[in-house]
Amino acid sequence: MPELPEVETIARGLNPELSGKRIASVQVLDPKVLDAPSLALLPLVENASIVKVSRRAKILLLQLQTADNQELLAGFHLKMTGRVLTLPAETEANKHSRLLFDIEGANGAKSRLLFDDMRRFGYCKFIKPQDLHTWSFWAKLGPEPLEINAAQFANCFAGKRGKIKAALLDQALVVGVGNIYADESLFKAGIRPDALVPNIKHADLLRLHTVLVEVLEESIQACGSSIKDYRTAGGEAGAFQNKLQVYGRAGQKCPSCDCLLESSKVAGRSTVFCPKCQK
DNA sequence: ACGCGTGCCTGTTGGC
DNA sequence: TGCCAACAGGCACGCG
Numbered sequence: 636m637p638e639l640p641e642v643e644t645i646a647r648g649l650n651p652e653l654s655g656k657r658i659a660s661v662q663v664l665d666p667k668v669l670d671a672p673s674l675a676l677l678p679l680v681e682n683a684s685i686v687k688v689s690r691r692a693k694i695l696l697l698q699l700q701t702a703d704n705q706e707l708l709a710g711f712h713l714k715m716t717g718r719v720l721t722l723p724a725e726t727e728a729n730k731h732s733r734l735l736f737d738i739e740g741a742n743g744a745k746s747r748l749l750f751d752d753m754r755r756f757g758y759c760k761f762i763k764p765q766d767l768h769t770w771s772f773w774a775k776l777g778p779e780p781l782e783i784n785a786a787q788f789a790n791c792f793a794g795k796r797g798k799i800k801a802a803l804l805d806q807a808l809v810v811g812v813g814n815i816y817a818d819e820s821l822f823k824a825g826i827r828p829d830a831l832v833p834n835i836k837h838a839d840l841l842r843l844h845t846v847l848v849e850v851l852e853e854s855i856q857a858c859g860s861s862i863k864d865y866r867t868a869g870g871e872a873g874a875f876q877n878k879l880q881v882y883g884r885a886g887q888k889c890p891s892c893d894c895l896l897e898s899s900k901v902a903g904r905s906t907v908f909c910p911k912c913q914k
Numbered sequence: 915a916c917g918c919g920t921g922c923c924t925g926t927t928g929g930c
Numbered sequence: 931t932g933c934c935a936a937c938a939g940g941c942a943c944g945c946g
Contacts, residue, residue: 693940712941714923715939716924731924753925754922754923754938755922755923755924756922756940757940771942797918801918804940806941814938862938863938903920903939904939905937905939
């Protein structure tokens with residue numbers, strides 16, 4: 636399940652591969668992944684050049700320039716099982732392939748970009764920058780955790796009354812955190828996932844930012860966590876799954892004390908925590 | 915207005 | 931052995 640570190644890894648992998656190259660054509664293998672406005676922009680995407688590949692929240696962004704010099708964006712939300720892969724030009728689509736981009740470099744070198752998604756939760760959005768406000772999910776995204784300080788982070792939760800894990804997962808408050816990094820950061824901060832936001836000391840929210848930044852940056856260094864489906868742009872697994880302290884380890888020993896990690900449902904998600912280390 | 919529960923999807927896993 | 935329920939979870943949506 637690609638969260639911030641995973642999408643960041645994919646963007647960093649794709650950027651040098653795709654920048655300056657041209658999208659020669661697009662094959663829509665599963666119409667579900669494009670909404671009507673995106674479909675209408677498809678002719679502009681074909682023949683556009685790729686200026687840069689980046690990330691906002693969990694969205695992978697291809698910054699495009701159309702043949703008639705308009706700016707255009709291609710945003711991919713990978714949800715749980717989405718992958719964006721660069722592959723040799725002769726690579727065939729597979730049963731999970733949703734979009735296929737034929738790419739051409741200035742020197743005529745050809746390659747393929749595949750958007751695969753087994754569970755079909757993911758989507759791709761073609762949109763002009765001036766229309767981004769019409770993309771409601773985009774419009775309400777909160778700040779990037781790696782671009783704010785601890786005080787600003789703590790302020791994201793002002794006035795919230797629910798559980799801290801639910802708030803961390805809420806992309807309108809702060810972006811990029813999913814189930815893995817919510818559990819990992821709350822463990823490292825010593826905060827129970829079901830703690831109510833108003834009951835958490837300000838100092839603990841500041842600390843939560845510090846450890847969240849540490850966890851996210853360490854995971855980016857390791858090219859993300861490959862639990863099952865996530866792959867880098869080159870199709871490789873990440874390595875951070877080997878460093879996870881609590882996610883997926885229910886019933887195993889807590890890394891920092893002698894009791895066993897517990898699992899429960901918080902905010903509708905499976906949640907693992909240490910009943911002793913997290914208050 | 916906010917918090918919570920449900921549905922969307924499909925492949926994998928584990929129990930009987 | 932084979933079947934099938936449970937599970938994985940980001941986010942849209944509807945409800946109270």
